[in-house]
Amino acid sequence: MQAAAFKEKDCIIPGTGTACLSLVKDLPWNFDLASNKKNDLSDILYTSYATIGKQAVKIRLRLEIIAFANKEEVGEELRERYSTADPDMGLSYAWDFIADHNLHLYHLHADCILSEANFVSIADALTEILEPTDLFQNNNQSAFLCRCGGPCRMLTPR
Numbered sequence: 001m002q003a004a005a006f007k008e009k010d011c012i013i014p015g016t017g018t019a020c021l022s023l024v025k026d027l028p029w030n031f032d033l034a035s036n037k038k039n040d041l042s043d044i045l046y047t048s049y050a051t052i053g054k055q056a057v058k059i060r061l062r063l064e065i066i067a068f069a070n071k072e073e074v075g076e077e078l079r080e081r082y083s084t085a086d087p088d089m090g091l092s093y094a095w096d097f098i099a100d101h102n103l104h105l106y107h108l109h110a111d112c113i114l115s116e117a118n119f120v121s122i123a124d125a126l127t128e129i130l131e132p133t134d135l136f137q138n139n140n141q142s143a144f145l146c147r148c149g150g151p152c153r154m155l156t157p158r
Contacts, residue, residue, distance in 0.1 A: 011035055014042045014065045015104040018129045026121050029059060040067040057113055061122065064107040074100040075142070081107075082144050082152060090146030097123040099143035101130040112148040119148075 011020035011033050024031050029048040036043040046061040068074045078100045085091045091098075097108040097119075108126055110119050123145060146152035 011044065013044065013063065013129060014067070015102060015106075016129050020044050020046075020063075022129065023063065023122060023125050024061070026125065027118060031059075031061075041065070042067075059114060060111060061114070062107075062109045063126075064109070066105045066107075068103050068105065071100075071103065074103060074105050077105050078142060078144075082154065085144075085146060085152040087151055090148075090150060090152050092146070093149050094146075095119040095148045096146040096152070097126065097143070099126065099130055101142075106130065114148075116148070120145075 012018065013020055013023070020033055020035070021031065024046055027048075029050050031046040031048045034045040034047070036045075042065040044063040044065075046059075046063070048059040050057050050059055066077065068077070078098060081091065081098055090096060092109065094112055095108075095110040095114060095116075097106075099106050106126060108123060110122070127143070143155045144152050145155055
């Protein structure tokens with residue numbers, strides 16, 4: 001995939017009309033963005049360099065968005081990803097939040113250096129962007145969260 005040339009203020013999360021930086025607005029760090037698109041797959045990479053104590057750290061998030069032709073395909077992909085997650089280690093031994101919305105599947109991924117509170121804050125922001133009334137329409141389980149180094153669980157409306 002080729003990195004897209006854009007100004008950060010011009011980056012929009014596909015399928016939402018929402019600015020990319022709105023996803024991380026509640027975090028205490030500034031993020032640089034890189035966006036890639038190839039066919040039906042879009043990636044938005046968020047990178048920040050921070051100092052924690054005396055240690056310099058690199059904080060990276062990835063939002064993968066896949067566009068589908070119909071709702072059935074989106075639901076099948078969500079269920080497939082959930083079923084392939086290891087019961088003890090999740091999808092990637094890192095933080096993962098996967099949700100379907102309209103004709104898109106959103107996969108938010110972050111390394112374990114990010115705290116649970118910060119990852120949940122980002123996942124909550126994405127849920128709000130995806131309009132939670134639509135996300136959990138008719139009590140469908142259309143999102144799941146995988147703990148860093150732990151299991152995944154389907155989410156239900158709050």
